[in-house]
Amino acid sequence: MSAAVGTSSDLWSPVIDHILRAQKIVLTTHENSDGDGLGSQTALYHVLRQLGKDVTIVNATVIPKNYRFLIDLLDENNSDTALIYDDANAAHVEKLEQADLAFVLDTNRITRTKTIRPQLLRQQAAGKTKLICIDHHLEPEDFADICICLDYASATGELVYELIKHLEARTEKSFIDSTTATGLYTAIMTDTGSFKFPKTTAHVHHIIAELIERGASPTDIFDKVFNTQTEGSLKLAGMSVEGIHLAEHGHIAYLSVSQQMLRDTSTGLSDTEKLTDYLMSMPKTKIGMMFIELPDGSTKASFRSRGDIFVNRLAQNYGGGGHKNAAGCVMPLALADAIPAALEKAKQLLN
Numbered sequence: 001m002s003a004a005v006g007t008s009s010d011l012w013s014p015v016i017d018h019i020l021r022a023q024k025i026v027l028t029t030h031e032n033s034d035g036d037g038l039g040s041q042t043a044l045y046h047v048l049r050q051l052g053k054d055v056t057i058v059n060a061t062v063i064p065k066n067y068r069f070l071i072d073l074l075d076e077n078n079s080d081t082a083l084i085y086d087d088a089n090a091a092h093v094e095k096l097e098q099a100d101l102a103f104v105l106d107t108n109r110i111t112r113t114k115t116i117r118p119q120l121l122r123q124q125a126a127g128k129t130k131l132i133c134i135d136h137h138l139e140p141e142d143f144a145d146i147c148i149c150l151d152y153a154s155a156t157g158e159l160v161y162e163l164i165k166h167l168e169a170r171t172e173k174s175f176i177d178s179t180t181a182t183g184l185y186t187a188i189m190t191d192t193g194s195f196k197f198p199k200t201t202a203h204v205h206h207i208i209a210e211l212i213e214r215g216a217s218p219t220d221i222f223d224k225v226f227n228t229q230t231e232g233s234l235k236l237a238g239m240s241v242e243g244i245h246l247a248e249h250g251h252i253a254y255l256s257v258s259q260q261m262l263r264d265t266s267t268g269l270s271d272t273e274k275l276t277d278y279l280m281s282m283p284k285t286k287i288g289m290m291f292i293e294l295p296d297g298s299t300k301a302s303f304r305s306r307g308d309i310f311v312n313r314l315a316q317n318y319g320g321g322g323h324k325n326a327a328g329c330v331m332p333l334a335l336a337d338a339i340p341a342a343l344e345k346a347k348q349l350l351n
Contacts, residue, residue, distance in 0.1 A: 003206035005165045007150075012166040014146055018130055019167070022101035024054045026129075030107035031060045031114050032269060032300070035067060035190025035225060037106035040134070040160045042070040042183030044103065045081075047164055047175045049074075056095050057082040060114035064270035066228045070186060073179045087115045096120060097128070104133045106156040108140030108149045109321055134159050137322055138312050151323075154199040157187025161207055178215025185216035190225060198325070226274070232265040239265070240275050252346050253279040254289040256335060269300070276304050287311060287346050291339055299331045299338035303346075314345055 019025075025048055029037030041057050048055045062084055063071060071082045086092050096102075096119045104110060110117050110133075123129035124145070133144035136153040153159050161184050164175055176184075188208060192200045195208075212218065236257070244255045257272055265271075272292055279288030288304040301318070303311035305325045312320075312327040320329020331338040 002165075003161075003203070003210045005162055006203050007159075007162045007166075009166050009169070011148065012163050013170075015132055015134075015148065015163060016167055016170050018101055018132065018146070019048065019051070019053075020170075022053060022130075024098050024100055025056075026096060026099040026102040027055065027057050027105060028059060028102065028113050028116055028120075029105045030109075030112040033059055033061065033063060033067070034106075034273075036155045036157055036187045038063065038067045038070050039183045039185070039187030039190070040105045040156045042073060043157065043164065043180045043187070044105070044160055044183075045074055046177075046179045046183065047167065050173075050175055051171075056080055056099075058085050058092070058095060058116060059083070060085055060112075060116055064268075064273075066225050066270055066273075067186075069224045070183060073182060085114075085116050087119065093119060096123060099123065099129050101130050101132065104131060104135075104144065105160070106135055108133055108135040108137050108147065110141060110143045111319065134163070138324070139316075139321060152199070154197070154201065154204045155188045155191035157184045157191065158204060158207060160184065160187070161211075176211070176214045181211040181214040181216035182221060185211045185218070186221055186225065189218075189221065194222070194226075230267075230271075232267045233271040236261060236265040236267045236271055237275065237278075240272075241278050244279065247343060248347060248350055250282070250284040251286040251350055252289070252343070253282060253285045253287075254291065254339065254343065255279065256291040256293070256339060258293045258335060259295060276302055280304050280306070287314075287350055289342060289346060291335060291342070293335040294330070297334055299333055299335050300328070301331050301338065301342055302326075302328045303342075309349060311349070314342065314349055317345055 027041045045055050074081050124131050131144045133147040135149045136156055138151050140149040239261055240255045246253055276288050276290050286306050290302040292300040294300055303314050305311040310324045312322045315321050315327035315329040318329040318331045
């Protein structure tokens with residue numbers, strides 16, 4: 001079985017041309033990488049390696065422990081498979097300098113690649129590196145040589161699947177094996193909220209059926225991504241839920257996580273991933289907000305909403321973005337200042 005391809009060959013043909021010409025390729029995604037970004041990287045990395053390309057994953061921040069299994073699938077006893085970029089490391093800089101092609105996946109804002117951004121833009125300006133963006137969020141920045149940003153897609157993984165299917169047609173080869181399928185399944189599963197968000201279409205389910213046939217294991221992937229609770233993460237969830245606040249007659253719900261809470265429970269950012277689910281599990285909640293104090297004193301904010309409430313606009317106030325009903329940003333404010341500032345804007349958005 002093969003799912004019908006939802007995008008035209010004309011859309012992907014220039015991307016495939018660049019892939020076939022390139023020798024050294026870099027794949028990056030947004031800071032605080034998630035299942036969609038990492039799953040898309042895993043799948044595309046594996047396909048490009050099958051084409052004989054020299055490929056490196058270069059990310060701005062550490063890979064969360066519940067997604068490390070994706071990189072482990074690509075372990076070829078090569079320490080350069082996935083780098084956490086350090087612009088003071090000459091070997092890391094060299095990897096970017098040597099790339100003739102770079103993919104920016106699951107973000108249409110190159111600012112979210114942090115310290116990777118200036119080097120890639122210098123390479124692009126010098127005519128050494130072509131930049132291709134593949135993403136599904138709203139309002140893309142204009143930075144890429146080719147930008148395929150389709151906000152109707154459920155996940156960047158859905159679009160990478162489409163690219164791979166057109167690449168198979170062009171090369172008359174089959175690329176979706178169990179490793180590729182696992183990456184794509186993880187990407188789509190996580191960004192559809194385990195297939196419950198509005199963009200979970202019949203087409204998405206056709207893709208998922210093919211990925212399962214090609215070797216993706218739904219039970220195994222779900223266990224690795226979500227069944228990772230520790231005593232500390234459960235205590236963090238309890239502390240966070242106990243601190244939920246309501247505003248606007250219960251239509252806005254928010255919680256916060258301080259660095260002290262993370263220290264007290266021996267947890268990290270990856271342990272906060274599903275806390276917004278508690279906010280949106282209350283039927284009256286129209287806007288849910290989670291605020292996490294970062295080590296540098298700034299605040300990571302995650303926003304969720306129901307219906308036609310565009311929380312990506314809320315995130316844009318602080319240089320972030322995302323989807324209509326799910327968005328985020330890093331606010332250049334201390335936790336105590338970030339919460340009332342975002343709450344005021346959320347009230348305006350709600351009303």
